Amino acid sequence: MKRTLIVVDMQNDFISMAMGSAEAEAILPAMKEKIARYAARGDEIIYTRDTHGEDYLDTPEGRKLPVIHCVRGTEGWQLAEGIYIPGSRIIDKPTFGWTGWGSESFEAVELIGLCTDICVVSNALILRALFPGAEITVDPGCCAGVTPESHEAALCVMKMCQIDVTDGK
Numbered sequence: 001m002k003r004t005l006i007v008v009d010m011q012n013d014f015i016s017m018a019m020g021s022a023e024a025e026a027i028l029p030a031m032k033e034k035i036a037r038y039a040a041r042g043d044e045i046i047y048t049r050d051t052h053g054e055d056y057l058d059t060p061e062g063r064k065l066p067v068i069h070c071v072r073g074t075e076g077w078q079l080a081e082g083i084y085i086p087g088s089r090i091i092d093k094p095t096f097g098w099t100g101w102g103s104e105s106f107e108a109v110e111l112i113g114l115c116t117d118i119c120v121v122s123n124a125l126i127l128r129a130l131f132p133g134a135e136i137t138v139d140p141g142c143c144a145g146v147t148p149e150s151h152e153a154a155l156c157v158m159k160m161c162q163i164d165v166t167d168g169k
Helices: 022-026 028-041 060-064 099-103 116-130 148-160
Strands: 003-008 044-050 089-093 108-114 135-144
Touching (some): 022 028, 135 148
Parallel strands (some): 003 044, 108 135
């Protein structure tokens, strides 16, 4: 079975910079271990990056979340050090969920990353809609939300939509 790991928005701005949190920093060791396991098996790994322009504050998102972050080319936009596997694909997405997944072919997909309650849940639900026969999982130990409460709420939504929330083993 073809396995794919999608690493959602593990960017400096969401970990230690503009919108960083202790919870985001805390998942890094487990995430690095999981990425290494996928890489060792030769599985596909795809990274997404939240990507904005200099005009971010003038966008609908920027007006509702007025914190400049993940501006293309900045240090905050870059993936966290030590998580990227050379040769893996990176998708620069302009909003919470990537709508280009339909050109893929997924059998088993696991999502990890930030933020559970925004971009992880958005991509998980898009994948569930596009690939109703695929095995889709999320590892809560390799995700963090804006708050611990919203992280738990997003996990509940994903469970209700038949996305498996696992212990990641």
